Amino acid sequence: DGGITQSPKYLFRKEGQNVTLSCEQNLNHDAMYWYRQDPGQGLRLIYYSQIVNDFQKGDIAEGYSVSREKKESFPLTVTSAQKNPTAFYLCASSIDLASGGAGEQFFGPGTRLTVL
């Protein structure tokens, strides 16, 4: 899992509550990403950030919010507006292409969120 940590590993919340998932990296990577994975499915992009204090919506941003106040941290909040939040959430990071990166994304171990 080298350098990217996600916490907690398992998270249970009641319906209607907001919940924040943590993602930290010590790889000095510029870009960070959040993906959602449903059982038997591929990875879908929620949000990404290429630089501190800037982030962009991915394919399924509705019901989610993010912040990027520090290079090392990219927390994801799952809000009550997300209709079906139970899923496996993956954070990734990469060196920005402009900084000499080659495009490789490295993933954290994931957080499994279950909404009861």
Next chain:
Amino acid sequence: GENVEQHPSTLSVQEGDSAVIKCTYSDSASNYFPWYKQELGKGPQLIIDIRSNVGEKKDQRIAVTLNKTAKHFSLHITETQPEDSAVYFCAASNNAGNMLTFGGGTRLMVKP
């Protein structure tokens, strides 16, 4: 935008046999194609990647081939072992902001 199709969705092989997973992509501007292995309950790990300036790349028992004309690329695993059992994902990127589009995944089962 980019669309990546991956086949088969499940693959069962006998230990020692070869396994092949195929992906097609739609955006002719895509030039970077990584493959990830995901074990149960863990995050995906990059196992091999290829760029559009080469047609094939090998790393021990794993190889990836790319056909730019046909817009498809494949993962080849030789001499499969039980520890190769996992879900494998292909992805494609045109390096625009480091964005990856993933295929739907292939569950590989290697029977001892």
